[in-house]
């Protein structure tokens with residue numbers, strides 16, 4: 001594991017973007033595992049900048065997103081599909097048919113989870129997975145729990161997550177209480193993982209995850225078992 005502590009968010013974003021850009025340049029038809037939230041916005045902005053400069057070509061890139069709120073459809077402004085379209089996909093030449101975000105409106109979410117895992121496998125797995133981290137150590141929406149969950153599944157969001165995410169909604173009551181999230185297996189099977197974080201609360205949980213034992217109580221602690229994981233953060 002490579003742990004890089006940098007000065008500020010701009011550096012976090014730039015370093016993560018370099019790793020993703022290198023991945024696209026080395027394998028133009030790579031599968032990117034993508035995250036939403038405030039952490040990756042700067043990284044996506046950099047990728048868009050390089051695309052506009054003609055340095056990056058997304059035409060053969062495929063993507064799978066980590067998660068989606070249950071009950072929000074892709075046109076809802078706080079859905080993660082909407083986030084991905086507005087923060088990245090609409091601004092580069094990726095083929096939207098090659099971009100996958102879990103469907104939080106699926107009638108049978110359990111079956112959807114199985115199909116999503118099968119899809120990732122059919123794509124040959126994830127070449128590079130970008131992750132953020134929750135203040136409680138969650139990755140995707142794999143929340144602190146008694147055991148790790150392997151497959152894509154419905155997660156009940158912890159109160160701390162709902163409180164952290166209420167900044168994006170009109171009120172706390174509007175934050176969905178459930179999400180569908182990629183499980184630990186697809187994340188850990190990614191060939192490369194890049195986790196980014198910004199701010200003192202995140203720095204604290206990263207340092208705790210790295211220092212302590214591997215435990216589902218701090219889901220990000222499992223990343224210590226990954227062969228090619230880079231953590232880039234600032235406090």
Ligand code: F6R
Pocket residue numbers: 034035036037038039040066067080131132133134138139140141
């Ligand atoms: C989002 C995701 C979450 C976020 C995490 C941090 O797709 O998987 O794990 O990465 O909640 O969110 P921000 O970056 O908003 O602090």
